[in-house]
C-alpha cells in the first residue's frame with residue numbers, strides 16, 4: 001500500500017529580501033562593463049534633468065531674492081506717449097492725486113530738467129554722454145529701495161548751493177568714483193557739487209544714467225518749470241493690481257488712456273521665465289535620453305535572460321518559484337535604473353555646482369530634482385525590466401536547462 | 405515515508421508515466437514508465453541517445469509534468485501540487501547534478517554550494533556552514549573560496565554534487581554527471597557518488613556508458629521511452 005500525503009507536507013520556498021538584493025546586484029557585478037554602459041542612458045537623462053532644474057533655480061535664486069528684497073509692489077507712472085524720462089509730462093498734480101489713493105504707501109516724482117551735465121566747462125555743451133538731469137524729492141531713494149555707494153543722497157533742507165547725486169552709470173561716464181570734498185560737475189552752466197553716487201537701481205535702470213538734483217534747487221538755481229515725468233510709487237503688496245487700475249483715472253480723469261502704469265519687477269520675472277523656456281528644451285532632451293536609456297535597459301535585460309537560461313533552470317531546480325525568478329530580474333533592472341539615477345544625480349549636481357559657481361550664483365540643487373530623478377530612474381528600470389523578467393519567469397525549467 | 409506493496413519505504417515512484425511532446429507526429433519521449441526507488445538505493449538509467457533518459461529525469465525531478473500517469477516523491481503525489489509547491493518540493497527533497505555543472509561564474513565554491521539552500525529560508529550564516537560541511541563531504545574543503553574558472557572539471561562537478569546534497573534531499577538525480585569529464589575525473593566523480601551511496605544517500609545516475617552503469621548496484625535500461633530491463637525490486641516482484 002502506498003500512502004499518499006498531501007501538499008501541506010512541503011514547506012514553501014522563500015527568497016529573503018537580503019538575498020534578493022544580493023542576487024540582483026551580483027548579476028550586475030559580474031558584468032560590470034555592460035552594467036555601466038546600459039545605465040549610461042539613464043544617467044545622462046537624469047543628469048540633464050537635475051542640471052536643468054538646478055541651473056534654472058540657481059540662476060533665478062539671486063534675481064528672485066533681490067526682487068524679494070526690493071519688493072514687487074513698485075509701480076511707475078508715465079505719460080503714455082512718452083519714451084522714457086522727460087519726453088512727455090504728466091499733470092502737475094499727478095503725485096498728489098496718486099498719494100490720495102488709500103493703498104498707495106509711498107510716492108515720489110521725478111521731473112526732467114532741461115540742462116546738460118558735463119565733467120568740465122571745456123566740453124562743448126550737447127556732449128552729455130547720454131546723461132540726463134532730473135529733479136527729485138529726497139524720498140526717492142527710499143521709494144525705490146535704492147542705496148548710496150558713496151556720499152549721501154539729497155536732503156530735505158534746500159542748501160545754499162545746489163547739489164547733485166549721480167546714478168551709477170552717470171558717475172562712471174563722468175569719471176567720478178568716490179565723492180569727497182569738492183567734486184564738482186558743470187551742470188546748467190554752473191559748478192555743482194556731487195554729494196553722492198548711487199548703487200544701480202534694479203527696478204529703475206533709467207535713473208542709473210541720471211544726474212539727480214533736488215526739486216528746490218532745480219527751481220531756484222536752474223530756473224526750471226517742473227512737471228513730473230515719472231512717478232514712482234509703492235502700493236499695498238496685496239492690492240497691486242487693483243491699485244494699478246485706479247491710477248490712470250486719478251492722475252488724468254480726462255485722458256486716462258494717456259497714463260501708462262508699469263510694474264518693473266514684471267519685466268525681470270519675464271526674463272527669468274524666458275530662461276525657463278530655454279531650459280524646457282533641455283528637459284525635453286533629458287526625457288528623450290531617459291526613454292532611450294529605458295529601452296537600453298530593456299534590451300540588455302532581454303539579452304541577459306537569454307544568456308542565463310541555464311542559470312534560470314538551475315534556480316528553478318533548487319527551489320526558486322516563477323515569482324522568485326521574476327523578482328531577481330526585476331531587482332536587477334531596478335538596480336540598473338537606480339545606479340544610473342545616482343550617477344545622473346551626481347553628474348547633474350556637479351555640472352550645476354560648477355556652472356553656478358563660475359557665474360557667481362548661489363548653488364541650488366532642488367530636492368525635487370534629486371528625489372524625482374531617482375524615483376524616475378528606478379521607475380524606468382522597473383518598467384524596462386518587467387517584460388524581460390516576465391519572460392525569465394515564464395521559462396519552463398526543462399526548456400531552460402536544455403538550452404545551450 | 406510511503407511504502408510499496410512489500411512494505412518497504414519508497415523515495416520515488418513512477419506509475420505508467422507518459423510524456424508526449426506535441427508535433428507531427430507527436431514524440432512519445434516516455435511511453436508508460438513505471439519504477440520504484442527505495443531509500444538508500446543507487447540506480448543507473450542507461451540507454452542510447454534520444455531514448456528518453458533526460459525526459460525521465462526531468463519528470464522524476466518535477467521539472468516537468470507527465471502527460472499521463474503519476475509521480476510520487478517521498479510519498480507526495482505531485483499531481484496535487486501547483487507550480488509553487490513543486491518548486492518547494494524540489495528545493496527541499498531533490499538534489500540535481502547536471503552534465504553542465506551550472507555553477508555561477510565568479511562565485512566561490514562555498515557560495516555556489518550555499519545557493520543550494522538559497523530558497524530554503526535558512527539563515528545565510530548557517531547556509532555557509534552547511535556548505536562548508538557539504539564541500540568537506542565531497543573532498544573539496546581546500547577549495548572553499550575558489551571560483552569555477554580556477555577549478556578543474558572534476559572539481560566543478562564535485563562542487564555541483566555538494567550543492568545537490570547540502571540540503572539532505574530524499575534523493576539525488578544526476579544527468580550524465582561525467583559527460584563533460586575525462587576518464588580520470590569521471591572515475592573520481594563516480595567514486596564520490598558511490599561513496600555517498602555507502603553513506604546512505606539515494607541516487608539515480610543517468611549515463612549512456614555501460615561500464616559506469618555496470619558498476620552500480622541496479623541498472624534500468626531505457627529504449628524508445630520504455631523500460632526495457634530493470635534488475636531492481638519492482639521488476640523482480
Ligand SMILES: Nc1ncnc2c1ncn2[C@@H]1O[C@H](COP(=O)(O)OP(=O)(O)OP(=O)(O)O)[C@@H](O)[C@H]1O
Nearest residue numbers: 425431433451452453454455456457458459460612
Ligand atoms: N521539448 C521537446 N519537444 C519535442 N521533443 C522533445 C523535447 N525534448 C525532448 N524531445 C525528444 O524526446 C526524446 C527524448 O529526449 P531525451 O532528451 O529525454 O533523450 P536522452 O535519452 O536524454 O538523450 P541523450 O542521451 O542524447 O541526452 C528525443 O527524441 C527528443 O528529441
Ligand SMILES: [Mg+2]
Nearest residue numbers: 457458459579
Ligand atoms: Mg539526455
